[in-house]
Amino acid sequence: MSESVTLEIPPSVDDLQQAMASQHYIAGRGLAVSTYLALRLQRPLFLEGEPGVGKTEVAKVLASTLETELIRLQCYEGLDISHAVYEWNYPRQILEIRLLESAHALDPRAAERELFTDTFLIKRPLLRAIEQTRERPPVLLIDEIDRADEEFEGYLLELLSDFQITIPELGTIRAVQPPVVVITSNRTREVHDALKRRCVYCWIDYPSVETERRIIAARQPGVSERLAEQVAAFVHELRAAELYKTAGVSETLDWAAALVALDRDELDAATIEETLGILLKNQEDMQAVRGERIQAMLNRALARGAGG
Amino acid sequence: MNLAFNILRFGRMLRAAGLDIHHGRLVDALRALEWVNVGSRTDVAATLRSLLVHERDEIVRFDRAFDLFFKAHRPPAPGLPLFSLGERPRVVAQPAAGVPVQTEFEDIHAGPSSATRAVGAWSAASVSRTKDFGEFTERELESARALLEHFPWRLGRRRTRRWQRASSGAPDLRPMLRRTVMTGDLIDLPRRARREAPRPIVLLGDVSGSMERYSRILAHFVYGLAQSATRVEVFLFATRLTRVTRHLMTRRGDAALARLAREVQDWGGGTRIGEALRAFNTHWARRVIRNGPVVLIVSDGWDRGDPVILSQELGRVRRSCRRLIWLNPLLGAADYQPLTRGMQAALRHVDDFLPAHNLVSLEQLADHLRALPARTQPFAWRARHRSAPWS
Numbered sequence: 001m002s003e004s005v006t007l008e009i010p011p012s013v014d015d016l017q018q019a020m021a022s023q024h025y026i027a028g029r030g031l032a033v034s035t036y037l038a039l040r041l042q043r044p045l046f047l048e049g050e051p052g053v054g055k056t057e058v059a060k061v062l063a064s065t066l067e068t069e070l071i072r073l074q075c076y077e078g079l080d081i082s083h084a085v086y087e088w089n090y091p092r093q094i095l096e097i098r099l100l101e102s103a104h105a106l107d108p109r110a111a112e113r114e115l116f117t118d119t120f121l122i123k124r125p126l127l128r129a130i131e132q133t134r135e136r137p138p139v140l141l142i143d144e145i146d147r148a149d150e151e152f153e154g155y156l157l158e159l160l161s162d163f164q165i166t167i168p169e170l171g172t173i174r175a176v177q178p179p180v181v182v183i184t185s186n187r188t189r190e191v192h193d194a195l196k197r198r199c200v201y202c203w204i205d206y207p208s209v210e211t212e213r214r215i216i217a218a219r220q221p222g223v224s225e226r227l228a229e230q231v232a233a234f235v236h237e238l239r240a241a242e243l244y245k246t247a248g249v250s251e252t253l254d255w256a257a258a259l260v261a262l263d264r265d266e267l268d269a270a271t272i273e274e275t276l277g278i279l280l281k282n283q284e285d286m287q288a289v290r291g292e293r294i295q296a297m298l299n300r301a302l303a304r305g306a307g308g
Numbered sequence: 309m310n311l312a313f314n315i316l317r318f319g320r321m322l323r324a325a326g327l328d329i330h331h332g333r334l335v336d337a338l339r340a341l342e343w344v345n346v347g348s349r350t351d352v353a354a355t356l357r358s359l360l361v362h363e364r365d366e367i368v369r370f371d372r373a374f375d376l377f378f379k380a381h382r383p384p385a386p387g388l389p390l391f392s393l394g395e396r397p398r399v400v401a402q403p404a405a406g407v408p409v410q411t412e413f414e415d416i417h418a419g420p421s422s423a424t425r426a427v428g429a430w431s432a433a434s435v436s437r438t439k440d441f442g443e444f445t446e447r448e449l450e451s452a453r454a455l456l457e458h459f460p461w462r463l464g465r466r467r468t469r470r471w472q473r474a475s476s477g478a479p480d481l482r483p484m485l486r487r488t489v490m491t492g493d494l495i496d497l498p499r500r501a502r503r504e505a506p507r508p509i510v511l512l513g514d515v516s517g518s519m520e521r522y523s524r525i526l527a528h529f530v531y532g533l534a535q536s537a538t539r540v541e542v543f544l545f546a547t548r549l550t551r552v553t554r555h556l557m558t559r560r561g562d563a564a565l566a567r568l569a570r571e572v573q574d575w576g577g578g579t580r581i582g583e584a585l586r587a588f589n590t591h592w593a594r595r596v597i598r599n600g601p602v603v604l605i606v607s608d609g610w611d612r613g614d615p616v617i618l619s620q621e622l623g624r625v626r627r628s629c630r631r632l633i634w635l636n637p638l639l640g641a642a643d644y645q646p647l648t649r650g651m652q653a654a655l656r657h658v659d660d661f662l663p664a665h666n667l668v669s670l671e672q673l674a675d676h677l678r679a680l681p682a683r684t685q686p687f688a689w690r691a692r693h694r695s696a697p698w699s
Contacts, residue, residue: 012345013344013345013351029350029351029354030354030357030358032354033344033351033354033355033358034354034358036343036344037340037343037344037355037358037359038358040340040343041336041339041340041343043336046362048364076469077468077469077599078468078469078470078471080470080471088482088485090481090482090484090485093485094485094488097485097488097489108489111489112489115485115489149468149470151470187364187595188594188595188598189595189596189598193328193362196362196363197330197333197362199362200358200359201357201358201359201361201362202358203364203367242586242590243590244589244590244593244624245594284620284624
């Protein structure tokens with residue numbers, strides 16, 4: 001164990017926003033304020049928004065801004081203690097028993113003491129985030145909590161209130177300094193109010209055309225200014241259309257990269273048709289916009305650029 | 309100007325606008341304001357929003373209230389038209405004077421005991437089991453309401469991804485190891501299996517003009533369903549789609565129904581089933597279609613919309629659920645043929661096409677939901693129903 005150092009939190013919202021921008025993350029003012037408050041008030045940051053608006057990225061950028069480790073827990077239905085917190089390494093334990101047996105040294109009481117030690121413990125993300133083996137508290141990302149079930153939410157609620165984990169065979173492990181917690185949700189279901197109430201809440205919307213252009217410029221430096229502008233404007237038009245699943249910012253970035261790979265520096269309907277699969281991931285949606293609608297959207301997008 | 313005082317006032321205003329604001333959160337908000345530039349309106353708004361709002365749907369309401377409060381630069385006058393913000397309060401007003409409020413307690417003693425309310429025990433009630441709902445008198449509707457509220461709905465089960473101890477299944481390593489250590493040997497292997505849970509239900513109810521005769525019984529039916537242990541999501545539609553799930557999550561049936569009626573402003577009016585389903589698919593399906601639900605559509609199929617859209621959207625619903633069941637009250641009539649364009653378009657996609665016109669048909673539905681056979685093939689109307697089993 002090493003001396004623990006407190007995290008260096010940027011002194012103001014502006015500083016945090018700039019620090020994130022230097023990591024190529026363009027945060028809107030609302031998000032910057034929420035993130036800053038989560039750090040200052042030591043509350044979990046609860047990020048909700050459509051898929052692909054950069055929720056997960058916030059945690060990554062935060063970890064590198066604070067120069068600390070990122071620990072990620074991906075949620076799924078049925079996520080339980082043995083996958084989220086800890087598990088005993090059963091095969092190794094059984095092997096150990098066999099070894100003791102063959103040496104005729106198996107004393108049940110002693111064996112129990114020996115078998116349930118750190119050596120046989122598999123640490124999962126939540127336990128790793130709590131135990132203090134590093135200099136600074138880490139950033140703990142609990143990703144897509146809406147995929148986990150209510151039972152897990154209940155457990156998390158308990159963990160977030162006292163930052164301690166009890167392992168019956170070992171005792172209670174308590175965080176010396178609580179980790180910075182970022183929780184994301186795609187809102188495929190409502191997360192319980194009690195959990196949200198402990199957090200600093202932020203809904204991340206799709207960015208404005210101008211912000212998205214800046215995001216493209218920051219993330220995909222190879223994209224020309226003109227193309228970035230057109231891409232942002234076109235995606236904006238696309239999002240206005242009634243689709244089952246529209247394009248997120250991550251799709252925009254993939255698309256911009258694809259256009260560069262294809263050596264395009266401006267948009268035309270044929271290119272959009274060819275690369276539409278990067279933006280839309282749904283057959284019905286693709287059929288709905290193909291042809292004239294693409295041309296119409298492109299015209300509107302280009303007019304926006306020309307108009308101002 | 310006293311900041312704390314203003315925050316408290318603002319909190320009260322938000323509550324009046326229907327937001328669920330806790331006192332503890334107001335204290336948090338005050339603490340948080342120490343960290344940001346209170347001279348910046350944007351930052352103050354973002355701070356208060358981060359701490360006082362935790363629901364996307366509340367953001368618009370919050371922002372409007374914030375504008376109103378801080379633009380005025382003074383506390384709002386009493387009687388400020390908060391409701392002109394376009395929102396209704398979350399708390400439902402007291403029932404109008406003169407309307408007798410029936411408590412749950414009275415209700416229990418008024419009707420038959422819950423034991424006799426089981427399936428097949430309808431005889432205890434003064435309702436005909438075979439009479440069409442559309443011809444029910446006020447009295448019969450009341451009796452049916454009491455019955456449906458406690459109808460023992462049980463849903464087919466799905467396997468979750470959680471484990472539990474079981475007598476057969478995969479070996480459970482954790483207890484196995486403990487026993488090995490303690491006894492040195494294993495006589496019977498501890499085992500575990502996936503836990504099961506009832507399937508969730510998503511119900512889409514048609515409340516347009518042609519369904520008006522059935523709308524009250526539909527409300528009772530839906531409410532009864534929501535009272536079962538199963539997770540139920542409910543939407544009502546006529547020309548547009550409204551989610552009413554939240555309104556059913558109360559123990560007071562009467563209040564829930566009152567809310568229901570208010571929420572669906574377009575109770576009555578023409579039907580556009582295809583458009584309603586499209587709205588469902590675009591805005592809600594991703595959030596409410598989870599864990600292999602059963603989707604129930606209650607409608608007579610009278611549709612003024614485009615049958616092509618209906619067919620397309622219904623196909624999509626079918627592909628995303630475990631079973632798609634269409635309940636049609638008209639199917640009870642002996643001479644009914646599903647000839648409307650809407651119904652014709654729909655039949656290609658549904659797994660089951662069942663009547664829902666009297667209590668017997670609901671009992672049959674209950675049995676069907678309990679068994680819930682696996683899906684085999686798309687519903688083939690002519691092949692399966694040439695002999696029209698209900699006539």
